[in-house]
Amino acid sequence: MVNNSAYRKMIELIFNLPEQLTIGMELGAHFQLFPGTGIDNVVISAMGGSAIGGDVVRMVLSQEINLPVTVQRDYHLPFGVSSRTLCVVSSYSGNTEETLTAYAAAKAKGAKLISITSGGKLAEKARRDGVPLLIIPGGMPPRCAIGLLSVPLLVILNRLGICRSFEPDIAETSRLLKKNLPGWGRGAKKMSRKINNRFCIIYSTSRALDVVAYRWQCQLNENAKILAHWGTLPEQSHNELMGYGAPEFLNGKIVLVVLTDQTSHNRTILRLHQLVKLIDRTLAEKMILKTAGHSLLARLFSLIVRGDLISVELARLRGVDPMVIPRIERLKRALSSLRRGS
Ligand code: F6R
Numbered sequence: 001m002v003n004n005s006a007y008r009k010m011i012e013l014i015f016n017l018p019e020q021l022t023i024g025m026e027l028g029a030h031f032q033l034f035p036g037t038g039i040d041n042v043v044i045s046a047m048g049g050s051a052i053g054g055d056v057v058r059m060v061l062s063q064e065i066n067l068p069v070t071v072q073r074d075y076h077l078p079f080g081v082s083s084r085t086l087c088v089v090s091s092y093s094g095n096t097e098e099t100l101t102a103y104a105a106a107k108a109k110g111a112k113l114i115s116i117t118s119g120g121k122l123a124e125k126a127r128r129d130g131v132p133l134l135i136i137p138g139g140m141p142p143r144c145a146i147g148l149l150s151v152p153l154l155v156i157l158n159r160l161g162i163c164r165s166f167e168p169d170i171a172e173t174s175r176l177l178k179k180n181l182p183g184w185g186r187g188a189k190k191m192s193r194k195i196n197n198r199f200c201i202i203y204s205t206s207r208a209l210d211v212v213a214y215r216w217q218c219q220l221n222e223n224a225k226i227l228a229h230w231g232t233l234p235e236q237s238h239n240e241l242m243g244y245g246a247p248e249f250l251n252g253k254i255v256l257v258v259l260t261d262q263t264s265h266n267r268t269i270l271r272l273h274q275l276v277k278l279i280d281r282t283l284a285e286k287m288i289l290k291t292a293g294h295s296l297l298a299r300l301f302s303l304i305v306r307g308d309l310i311s312v313e314l315a316r317l318r319g320v321d322p323m324v325i326p327r328i329e330r331l332k333r334a335l336s337s338l339r340r341g342s
Contacts, residue, residue, distance in 0.1 A: 002321045010223065010312045010322045013144040014305055015181050018174040020147030023137065025170055027148070028155025031134050036160025039086045039112065041323040044153075045102035046090040047140035048328075052218065053149025054090055056213040056304075060154065060297050063208070072197045075101040077109070086160070087111035090149060092142030094120020097335060107131075116153065118145075141323060143222060146215075146304065147275075153295075164281040166197050169295035176302060179260060184306050192313035194285045195220075195255050200228040202257045202307075203236060205264040205272060209291070212300055213259055216307035223311035224324035233258070234268050237275050244279040251282050259303055 024194040042061075044054035054071040061069050072078050075098045082085060087106035094117035106113055115126035118138030126133040134156070143176040148185060154166045200220060204213035211232040220228040231240055245251065256279075258272055276286055289306065291299035314320035 006321045007316045014308050017147050018177045021151050021174045022169050024148050024151030029153035031156050035099040040084040042086045044071045044088045045334045047073050047096050047098050048092050050058045050092050050149050052215050053146050053233045055155050056150040059211050071144035077105045083110040085111040088114045090116040092145050094122035135223050145295050169297040173298040173301050176298045185309050188309035190311045192310050197322050198253045198255045198284050200255045202230045202235050204259045205233045205268045206261045208263045209259045212303045215304050219308050222325050224314035225320045244282045254283050258288045
């Protein structure tokens with residue numbers, strides 16, 4: 001039996017996002033900076049929930065700046081990291097081994113480093129190495145800290161002269177969430193009932209929304225403890241379309257969630273409607289959701305939180321605890337004992 005307080009706590013964390021955005025702005029504004037000159041590219045090195053925060057930043061910036069911004073989820077750094085790379089190493093716990101390995105690699109390359117964490121080994125190393133360190137409030141599952149893992153970085157990048165100020169966008173996001181979270185919370189209850197006991201496929205219809213579709217999948221995995229799959233349109237209509245119908249036990253059990261935005265190409269939307277006609281008999285449900293808000297940041301968060309809420313409601317329906325991720329913890333422990341033994 002899962003204690004009701006686990007669902008309440010997770011919902012509360014989602015409803016506290018506007019507050020996170022405010023704290024994030026302040027943290028970014030007070031961060032001790034180095035001169036922002038001589039930066040050719042930005043690499044954000046992170047995993048899981050911490051990486052999604054980096055993806056939000058990457059996505060928002062990619063619409064406005066020419067400087068390449070990459071999010072790398074690996075032990076390795078991408079090719080081409082140099083002393084002219086700003087390498088942001090972000091791990092909420094500060095103990096993720098892939099991210100710590102990437103930190104060492106970035107240091108060895110002489111990259112300009114910034115560490116973002118709530119503590120752990122990353123904080124220790126950054127302090128020891130004199131690397132600029134942004135400490136964010138701890139005590140929640142990393143995936144719930146998405147505001148703290150994105151907003152301070154946007155503010156810091158602005159202060160480094162890499163992008164414009166996103167303060168109006170952050171303020172809009174906060175207003176939009178405060179206004180809509182209660183209604184989206186009620187909607188999430190209904191939608192979670194449609195997804196329960198089915199296989200959920202999430203398609204993004206614009207490259208701006210890829211991060212959101214992936215976030216939905218991760219939240220369904222980690223909070224609701226179900227398999228789910230994300231893909232993109234138009235791409236999936238050139239390959240995955242042929243896979244609907246097999247394995248047969250999935251027929252009639254697929255819920256297709258399609259995320260749309262003003263940046264979705266009108267031909268992609270047309271394509272979506274044609275595609276749905278072709279696979280209709282394999283689908284139990286289809287839901288087409290649209291972003292709300294004006295700025296891209298607000299639009300991304302408008303669909304991120306809806307997925308977050310649905311994942312918690314689904315966890316409730318399934319009787320699983322949305323707060324804990326025991327299998328991931330077990331894997332991390334197994335890996336760290338292997339490292340110690342080797
Ligand atoms: C847990 C979660 C995970 C972690 C990932 C990396 O809430 O979302 O995906 O984010 O295991 O850990 P951190 O973020 O601590 O580096």
